[in-house]
Each structure stands twice: as structure tokens, then as C-alpha cells.
Amino acid sequence: MAILEVKDLVSGYSEVMILNGVSIHCSDNEIVSIIGPNGAGKSTLMKSIFGLINVKQGSVFFDGKPITGMRANQLVKMGMSYVPQEKNVFPSLTVEENLQMGGFIRNDDITPSMEKVFELFPFIADRRKSVSGTLSGGGRQMLALGRALMLEPKLLLLDEPSAGLAPLVRDEIFGKVMEIRQSGVAILMVEQNAKKALEMSDRGYVLVMGKNRFEDTGEALLANPEVGRLYLGGA
Amino acid sequence: MLQLIANGIIFGSIIALGAIGLTMVYGILKFANFAHGDTMSLGAYLALLFFNLQLPFPIAVALSIVVSIAIAILIDRYLYRFFRKTGPIILLISSVGVALFLRNVILLFWGPDLSYYTREIRVGIQILPGIRLNTFEILTIIVTGFLIVLVHLFLKKTKIGKAMRASSDNMDLAEVVGIDTQRVITWTWSVGTALAVVGGIMLGVENGLRPPMGWELLLPLFAAAILGGIGHPYGAMAGGMIIGVAQEVSTGFISTAYKPAVAFIIMILVLLIRPQGIFGGSKRWI
Amino acid sequence: MDLSGLFSYLIFFLVIVSVYGLLSLGLNIQWGYTKLFNIGIAGFFAVGAYTSAILTTPPALDRVGGFNTPFLVALVIAVLLSGLIAFLIGIPTLKLKEDYLAIATIGIAETIRLFFNNEAWLANGVRGVSGIPRPFQQYISFNYNLFYLLLMLVFLAGVYFTIEKVLKSPWGRVLKAIGEDETVAQAMGKNIFRFKMESLVLGSMIMGMAGSLYAHFIQFISPEVFVPMSGTFLVWVMLIAGGSGSNKGALLGALVIWGLWSLTDLITNIVPVGYAVKAGAFRVIAIAVFLEVILLVRPQGILGEKSVLKPAKKQE
Numbered sequence: 001m002a003i004l005e006v007k008d009l010v011s012g013y014s015e016v017m018i019l020n021g022v023s024i025h026c027s028d029n030e031i032v033s034i035i036g037p038n039g040a041g042k043s044t045l046m047k048s049i050f051g052l053i054n055v056k057q058g059s060v061f062f063d064g065k066p067i068t069g070m071r072a073n074q075l076v077k078m079g080m081s082y083v084p085q086e087k088n089v090f091p092s093l094t095v096e097e098n099l100q101m102g103g104f105i106r107n108d109d110i111t112p113s114m115e116k117v118f119e120l121f122p123f124i125a126d127r128r129k130s131v132s133g134t135l136s137g138g139g140r141q142m143l144a145l146g147r148a149l150m151l152e153p154k155l156l157l158l159d160e161p162s163a164g165l166a167p168l169v170r171d172e173i174f175g176k177v178m179e180i181r182q183s184g185v186a187i188l189m190v191e192q193n194a195k196k197a198l199e200m201s202d203r204g205y206v207l208v209m210g211k212n213r214f215e216d217t218g219e220a221l222l223a224n225p226e227v228g229r230l231y232l233g234g235a
Numbered sequence: 236m237l238q239l240i241a242n243g244i245i246f247g248s249i250i251a252l253g254a255i256g257l258t259m260v261y262g263i264l265k266f267a268n269f270a271h272g273d274t275m276s277l278g279a280y281l282a283l284l285f286f287n288l289q290l291p292f293p294i295a296v297a298l299s300i301v302v303s304i305a306i307a308i309l310i311d312r313y314l315y316r317f318f319r320k321t322g323p324i325i326l327l328i329s330s331v332g333v334a335l336f337l338r339n340v341i342l343l344f345w346g347p348d349l350s351y352y353t354r355e356i357r358v359g360i361q362i363l364p365g366i367r368l369n370t371f372e373i374l375t376i377i378v379t380g381f382l383i384v385l386v387h388l389f390l391k392k393t394k395i396g397k398a399m400r401a402s403s404d405n406m407d408l409a410e411v412v413g414i415d416t417q418r419v420i421t422w423t424w425s426v427g428t429a430l431a432v433v434g435g436i437m438l439g440v441e442n443g444l445r446p447p448m449g450w451e452l453l454l455p456l457f458a459a460a461i462l463g464g465i466g467h468p469y470g471a472m473a474g475g476m477i478i479g480v481a482q483e484v485s486t487g488f489i490s491t492a493y494k495p496a497v498a499f500i501i502m503i504l505v506l507l508i509r510p511q512g513i514f515g516g517s518k519r520w521i
Numbered sequence: 522m523d524l525s526g527l528f529s530y531l532i533f534f535l536v537i538v539s540v541y542g543l544l545s546l547g548l549n550i551q552w553g554y555t556k557l558f559n560i561g562i563a564g565f566f567a568v569g570a571y572t573s574a575i576l577t578t579p580p581a582l583d584r585v586g587g588f589n590t591p592f593l594v595a596l597v598i599a600v601l602l603s604g605l606i607a608f609l610i611g612i613p614t615l616k617l618k619e620d621y622l623a624i625a626t627i628g629i630a631e632t633i634r635l636f637f638n639n640e641a642w643l644a645n646g647v648r649g650v651s652g653i654p655r656p657f658q659q660y661i662s663f664n665y666n667l668f669y670l671l672l673m674l675v676f677l678a679g680v681y682f683t684i685e686k687v688l689k690s691p692w693g694r695v696l697k698a699i700g701e702d703e704t705v706a707q708a709m710g711k712n713i714f715r716f717k718m719e720s721l722v723l724g725s726m727i728m729g730m731a732g733s734l735y736a737h738f739i740q741f742i743s744p745e746v747f748v749p750m751s752g753t754f755l756v757w758v759m760l761i762a763g764g765s766g767s768n769k770g771a772l773l774g775a776l777v778i779w780g781l782w783s784l785t786d787l788i789t790n791i792v793p794v795g796y797a798v799k800a801g802a803f804r805v806i807a808i809a810v811f812l813e814v815i816l817l818v819r820p821q822g823i824l825g826e827k828s829v830l831k832p833a834k835k836q837e
Contacts, residue, residue: 050411076413084411090404093397100394101401105413147412267620317817324558324619328757329816331560335754336809342802454631457624492639499628506613506621 002061003028003155003186004049009058011048017056018044020210024188026155031177031187033218035194035231036207042190043085045207046159049188050082051075063154077105081148085159088144091133095124098132098143102150110150117146120179138169145176149185156180158189162196174200194232198222206231237365239483245372245441247479248379252434253452254459254471255386256427262403262466263423264315266326270333271431272456273341276449278303278432279439280341286352300432307428308421334450342446350444375437382430383472390468395422403466454495455482458502464512473514477501532666538779539673540735544756545763545771546680547727553765554688555720556700558619561610561626563752564633565603565725569732570742571637572599574650577737584645592656596733603729604722606633615717622721630753638744649743653736669738676734677772680727685768696720700766750805755782758812764822773824782808 004026012018018041026032034042047053049060051071059068062080072082089098099117103110118125121142127135132143141161148156161177162170170193178200181187191197198204201218206227214227221227257271278299285295310333318325359367390396395418402409402419410416438448459478463470478498485497505512544562551557576595580587590598610629614622637644644650661668687693695716698706707713736742746752755778763774785807789800815822 052411072410073413073415082411084408087405087408090401090408092404093401097397097401100397101409101412101414104394104398104415151413261620267623314813314817321820324556325816325820327558327620327623328761329813331754331757332809332812332816335750335805336813339802339805339809343799343806347798454624454628457628461621461624490639492635495628496632496635499632502628503613503625506617506625510613510617510621 002026003030003063004188005061006045006049007059007061009045009048009055009060011044011053011055011058013053018210019048021058022207022210022212023058024205024212024215026186026188028154028186029181029184030202031181031189031200033194033197033201033204034188034190034207035197035204036213037231040207041210042207043159046082046157046188046190050080050157073105076151076153079151079154080157081151081153081155082157083144083148083159083161085163089132089135089140089147091131093132094129095132095135095143096128098147099150102147106151113150113152117149120149120176121146136169137165138173141165141169141173142176145173145180149180153185155186155188158187160190160192162191162193170196195222198232236484236487237363238367239487240480241366241368241372243480243483244476245368245375245479246483247476248375249434249437249441249475250452250455250459250479251472251475252379252382252430252437253456254463254475255383255468256431257456258460258463258465258468258471259399259403259423259427261460262468263399263406263419264319264326265406266315266323266330267457269327269330269453270310270337271427272449272451272453273334273337274303274307274428274449275431275435275438275452276341276444276446277306277337277435278428279435279444279448280345280350282432282436283345283350283352283439283444292352296433296436299436300429303432304425304428307424311420311424338446338450345444345446347446352440352444371440375441378433378437382433386426386430386468389426395419399423399426451495454502455479455498458498458505461502462505462512464514467512467514470512470514474512529664529666532664532670534779534783536666536670536673536738538776539670539677540731540738541756541759541775541779542677542772543680543731543734544728545759545775546677546684546768547724547731548756548760549724549765549768549771550684550688550696550720550727551724552760553767553771554693554696554700555717556619557615557717557721557724558623559626559721559724560623560749560753560757561628561630562728562756563747563749564626564630565607565728566732566735566752567630567633567637567744567747568603568606569599569729570736570746571644571650571732572602572729573733573736574653574742575644577654578650578652579654581645584642584650592654592737596730599733600726600729603732604726607722607725608718611718611721615714615721627749627753630747630749634744634747637747647744649741649745651741653740653742655740656737673734673738676730680730681768681772684723684727688768692716692719697766755779755808758808758815760822761812761820762815762822764824767822767824770822770824774822777823778808781811 002025006022006024009019009022010017022045034045036042044053048055051069055068059066061067062078067075090101093101099114100110103113123139124143124146132140135143161173165173174196177187189197198218198221204216204218204221205212206214214221214224216224253271253275257268260268281302282295282299285298286292314329315326318329357369357371359369361367390400398414398419399422401414402416406416435449455478459474460471462477463474478501481501482494482497485494544566548559548562551559573595575586576588576590576598577592578586606629610625614625638647655665658665695706695711699713699716703713759774759778760771762778764770785804789797789804792800
């Protein structure tokens with residue numbers, strides 16, 4: 001069953017539409033990547049799903065329920081978490097406090113969730129009392145992922161999780177994303193690093209000029225000569 | 236000289252209490268609230284109103300805090316909220332309007348003359364060689380210290396306090412992670428206003444009440460907030476003390492009338508040398 | 522009031538409107554175009570007025586004076602001095618976020634007022650400077666106030682057409698670009714700081730000119746005149762009501778708001794003496810409420826352009 005379904009989405013900023021009818025879906029326990037050239041509307045799609053940009057037309061369903069136009073604070077309660085591309089931690093708060101903020105809407109004991117996050121990311125576990133602004137880029141990305149997991153979400157939206165990271169750190173983050181997925185969280189990911197993203201994804205979409213042009217399994221998209229030539233940097 | 240420093244600490248306590256709220260509102264709502272000084276006057280006069288109804292002073296203070304917070308939240312809901320998307324400068328202009336409104340409402344009801352909570356003469360006690368303070372002044376310092384510890388615990392230990400710091404860091408992200416930002420805003424006004432009211436009442440006890448009392452304090456308040464790095468509550472506390480002591484000590488050398496100018500000059504020097512403030516590590520407010 | 526009384530009141534009224542018109546035009550350069558938030562208008566106004574007053578009055582016993590400077594020379598010095606102070610205040614603040622300029626300008630305005638209040642040797646302190654000469658009085662055989670109104674209109678027209686021209690020049694377009702989107706202007710390779718400084722200085726010079734012309738008309742000034750309410754806040758209401766970004770709006774705002782302000786003054790004069798303070802407070806409350814209503818309902822003002830102040834977006 002589809003945890004997320006986006007139908008003919010049209011959205012953008014004031015008069016300028018960036019998405020012109022995008023339809024995608026993501027099933028339970030699936031990892032789906034959206035790739036495409038710069039300016040194709042990848043981040044806009046994420047923000048539209050998460051209610052940060054007003055949707056003009058089309059609809060979004062989460063877990064079978066219509067969520068079009070719902071605000072972020074309602075969506076997190078339903079079990080959707082979003083990790084923005086940059087500025088995704090609170091720099092003056094400690095690592096632990098950042099995770100607590102991730103669980104802000106929960107009224108139950110969040111310690112077990114926090115311990116789970118620390119198990120997944122030993123790097124930040126060692127720095128739980130540090131102010132997060134002092135963490136490295138990779139550390140901040142791990143913290144941002146951890147913070148999103150504090151809600152025990154059903155679906156995780158990741159906007160360019162590898163942006164600005166060194167190759168080694170990037171691979172580590174991708175490894176963690178796979179681990180998260182294995183724990184039963186569906187993941188919808190936007191990635192600049194298309195090859196790597198498709199290799200690890202169950203399915204992928206290629207977004208061009210505000211529309212989804214290709215849809216297939218990760219492997220098939222990697223093998224598709226046209227996709228390879230146009231969007232994966234040569235054959 | 237020692238006496239001047241002691242006076243400075245008392246005055247600095249009052250400034251610090253005002254500056255904390257100013258800096259919090261700046262950090263979270265991103266605008267320079269020019270009505271904050273007049274909020275202090277409002278609190279002082281409301282306390283006078285309740286005190287004159289024969290209520291015990293602590294009850295009058297508590298009632299004044301509650302009513303002032305309610306007014307601050309109403310102004311935010313029905314006025315500032317509509318300007319949040321149009322940017323900080325419209326908010327600033329609007330707050331200047333609110334400042335004039337509050338000051339003149341006070342003038343309308345209480346008139347321009349000096350008012351007092353009590354005309355009792357307070358006798359100073361020798362507490363250290365060269366320093367005499369009266370019981371009220373000692374109380375001012377104790378209460379301020381207590382409130383500062385309380386604010387510290389609130390910001391560091393409570394969930395909403397942490398959410399306030401998070402929102403001050405990044406309001407958009409706070410919304411993304413599901414923090415109830417409207418509640419954060421309400422709390423910001425509540426804490427800021429409560430501290431301002433206490434500061435205003437202290438000023439009223441020390442110097443008597445006049446309608447422009449808070450407006451005249453605005454410059455020292457901003458100087459303290461900027462000195463401490465605007466958006467940083469701890470900086471505001473320290474900044475308040477420094478400005479208070481500097482203003483009082485200056486009276487040993489120049490006319491007391493220039494006290495606000497002293498605050499202004501310190502502020503300009505900070506802006507020239509270290510615009511992020513002495514305690515502000517990052518440059519994010521610039 | 523008989524007809525001639527009404528006529529002379531009207532002339533007086535229009536002279537004051539012209540003074541505010543100058544202040545409003547000066548603010549329009551700073552705020553309307555460049556989005557510089559100056560709330561120290563009263564300070565620049567005071568510098569202009571005091572400079573003229575000190576330079577042109579005959580010798581006095583208890584303060585400096587007796588320079589007997591001609592009117593126009595004093596006016597030029599007043600304008601230059603206002604510009605100089607604006608320059609000094611711009612150095613630490615124009616590179617920072619906009620709010621800092623606001624705080625700094627109100628600081629300088631209050632400091633200037635305190636200075637004139639306390640330094641009696643310079644300008645007689647709280648008692649103020651009186652006997653400021655009326656320019657060209659010896660040549661005027663008809664109604665002097667009418668002559669002064671014409672003089673004001675000459676200055677006002679001069680300033681108006683000059684800045685209209687200047688603001689339509691490439692320089693003015695850069696100012697407008699800075700006001701609308703600083704980052705874009707910066708990307709165009711413009712030296713933002715320099716343009717902002719020029720805008721601040723030019724606007725403040727016009728405010729200084731207004732101060733000088735005001736002093737010569739009223740012939741008496743004291744620090745009381747330069748309190749933030751009448752000196753600064755009214756000018757802001759004028760510009761916002763008239764429409765920031767439009768010079769015509771700035772002038773219209775001065776006329777309308779000074780009209781309303783004077784009208785409420787007439788009402789205040791009717792109430793018994795004991796209520797004068799309360800009536801005065803009520804006036805300010807009314808104008809403050811008026812400002813908030815404009816900001817809420819018509820943020821671009823009567824003649825303002827939509828793009829200058831973006832209307833509030835719908836609130837979720």
C-alpha cells in the first residue's frame with residue numbers, strides 16, 4: 001500500500017509555478033529517489049508535500065488520508081518527518097536538546113527513542129552535551145536525521161542528505177539511510193548525487209522542468225541509456 | 236565611587252530585567268520592539284492602580300504582571316501578527332505607535348505628575364564601608380538575581396524554554412520539526428513582559444512614577460541588549476549591569492542629565508568595534 | 522474668527538505644512554527609496570534650527586552668539602552640519618541590519634536634545650533661544666507671513682524638483698533597487714554602503730534645512746520643540762499616510778496629517794483648561810491608532826506604490 005501518493009501536483013511561488021503536474025508514490029518500507037537537473041523542482045516538491053509551499057492544484061495522500069495543504073505541525077503528528085537540505089539543526093542547542101525538539105509534539109517518554117538514535121549514530125552519542133553548532137557537516141547531518149527519527153515516523157523526507165559532504169562522510173550517511181529504511185521507515189529522498197541514490201533505491205523518478213519524465217526501479221533507471229546520457233553525467 | 240557602583244548595580248538590575256525581554260522578542264520575533272520601555276511603565280502604573288485599591292503590594296505586583304501579559308498578547312494577536320510577513324521594519328514602526336499609545340493612555344488616566352507607591356522615607360543601611368543601601372534597594376538586587384536564575388532554569392530545563400531557544404535559532408526549522416511556534420510566541424511575550432513589569436515597578440519604587448519613565452529607559456535597554464549581543468538573554472543580563480554601572484559612575488564626572496547619552500555612546504562604540512556584542516559569538520543577527 | 526484672522530491662520534498653517542513637507546521629503550529619500558530607518562528626524566531638525574539660531578541672533582549675555590551671520594549663509598551651514606552628523610551616525614550603523622540605524626538615530630536625536638537642554642552657555646538650555654531674526658524683513662512692506670510662505674514654497678519647490686530629478690537618475694534607481702532588494706543591488710556590483718550613506722546624508726540635510734527655516738519663521742526655539750513626538754513621529758505618519766516612495770505622497774501626507782493634527786488641536790483648545798493634558802494625550806492616542814490602521818488597511822499609503830511596502834500576506 002502506498003504510504004505517500006502525490007497526484008498531478010502544481011505548485012510554486014506566487015505567480016511562478018515550479019511544479020506542473022507531478023505524480024509520484026512511495027510504498028511502505030520503500031526507498032524512493034527523485035533525481036533531476038538543477039531547477040527541476042526537486043526541493044519544491046519536498047516542500048509542497050510537507051505543506052511549506054501552498055499547493056495550487058493536485059492532491060497529496062499520506063497513509064490513505066488526504067493531506068493537501070496541511071501544515072507541517074499537523075503532518076509530524078501523523079508520522080511524517082522532513083529533513084531540510086541546510087540549516088537543519090538548532091546551532092545553539094546541544095545535541096540532546098536538538099533531539100528533544102525533534103520529539104516536541106510527543107508527551108510520552110522520549111528516552112527510548114533517543115537511545116535508539118544514539119545507537120544508530122554513535123558519533124553524536126559521544127557528543128550529546130556538545131552545542132550542535134560546533135559539529136562537523138557530517139555530524140550535523142546525522143543529528144538532523146536523528147532528530148527526524150525522534151517522532152518514530154512512518155515516512156522520512158530527505159532533501160539532499162549528502163549536500164556539501166566529503167565523499168567518505170557521504171557514504172557513511174547513505175549507509176545510515178539504508179539502516180533507517182531497514183528498520184521499517186519509508187524514505188523519499190531528493191538527491192543531487194543521482195547515481196549513488198539510484199543504486200540504493202527501490203525505485204526512482206527523474207524530474208525535469210516540473211514534471212516527472214521517467215519512473216522505474218533504481219536499477220532500470222541506471223541502465224536506461226537516455227537517463228544515463230542526460231542526467232547521470234554521460235553513459 | 237563605591238556608592239555609585241552600588242547604585243549602578245541597582246539601576247543595572249532594572250535595565251537587565253527590561254533588556255532580557257527586549258532581546259528575547261528580537262531573537263524570536265525578529266523585530267526591535269520600541270514599545271518595551273512603555274510596557275515597563277504600564278506595569279508600574281497597573282501595580283499602582285491595584286496597590287491603591289488597598290491590595291497588598293505583592294498581590295498588586297502579581298495582578299499587574301498578569302494584566303500586562305494579557306495586554307501584550309492581545310497586541311501581538313490583533314496587531315503584530317498581521318505584520319509578521321511584511322518584515323521587521325513595519326513591525327518596528329507599529330511598535331513605535333504602540334509605545335506612544337501606551338504612554339498616552341497612562342498620561343490620560345494618571346496625569347503627568349510624579350506618583351508614588353508610598354511616601355515613606357527609606358533609610359539607608361551601611362552594608363559595606365562606603366556603601367549605603369535601603370532595604371528596598373537590597374531587595375531589588377535579590378529579586379533580580381532570583382529572577383535571572385529562574386529565567387536561566389526556564390530556558391535550559393523546560394521543554395518550552397528549549398523550544399524558545401530553538402525558535403530563536405531558526406523559526407522555520409522549529410515549525411518543520413513540529414514545535415508549536417504560536418505557543419512559543421505567547422511564552423516569549425509572557426516572560427519578556429513579566430520581567431519588564433517587575434523592572435518597571437522597581438524603577439517606580441526607586442524614582443517614583445512618571446508616564447515617560449519607560450520610554451526614557453529605551454536607550455539604555457537597547458544599549459544593554461546590543462552590548463550583550465542582541466538575541467542572547469544572558470548577554471542582556473550582563474549588558475544591563477554594565478550599562479547601569481557605567482551610567483551611574485558617569486555622574487561622578489559629568490551632569491546626571493547625560494545618563495542616556497552615556498548608554499548611547501557605549502552602544503555606538505560596541506557597534507563600531509564588535510557589532511555582534513561582547514557575548515554574541517555568531518554574527519547571525521547582523 | 523473673522524475672515525482676515527482665518528486668512529492669517531491659513532498662511533501660518535501652510536508655512537508649518539511646508540516645514541513638515543521638507544522633513545517628509547527628506548525622510549522619503551531615506552525610507553521611501555533606500556529603506557533606511559531614521560527615527561531621529563527631530564535630531565537633524567534640531568541641529569538645523571539651532572545652527573541658524575546661534576549664528577544669526579544678536580549677542581546675548583549668557584550664551585555664545587552675536588555672529589550676525591546672514592540668513593542664507595547660516596542656512597547653508599545648518600544644512601552641512603546636519604549632513605555631517607548623518608555621516609558620522611552612518612559609519613557604525615549602515616553596514617549592520619536596518620534596526621541598528623533606527624536605534625542609533627533615536628539615540629543621536631535624544632543626545633542632541635539633552636545637549637541643548639543642558640549646555641546653557643551654547644543655546645540658553647531649557648529657556649531656549651529667542652529673537653531669531655526674520656530674513657529680509659526690512660524689504661517686506663506687505664504681510665510678512667505671506668512673504669515667508671512664498672519663500673518656503675520656493676525652497677520646497679526647489680527641493681521637490683531637485684530630488685524628483687535626482688531620484689529618477691541612475692543614482693536614484695540604484696537607491697530604489699537597494700530599498701527593494703539589497704542582495705540584488707549588491708549582485709549588480711553596487712557599493713551599497715556608499716549609496717546608503719549618500720541617501721542618509723542627503724535626506725538629513727533636507728531635514729536640517731527644514732529646521733533652519735522653521736527657526737527663522739517662529740523666531741523662538743527650545744529643546745521642547747524637538748521631542749520625538751512632534752519632531753519624528755508625526756513625520757513618519759505623514760510619509761506612511763501619504764505613501765512612502767512617492768514625493769507627492771510625502772507632501773500630501775504633510776498637508777493631511779498636519780491638518781488633522783491642527784484640527785484636533787482646535788478641539789483641545791475648546792475643552793476646559795484642567796483637561797488640556799488629557800486632551801493632548803488623547804490626540805496622540807488618536808494619531809497612534811490612525812497609524813496602526815493605515816499600516817493594517819493601506820500600508821502603501823494614499824499615493825504610494827504597491828511594491829514599496831508589500832501588503833500583508835494572508836495569515837494561515
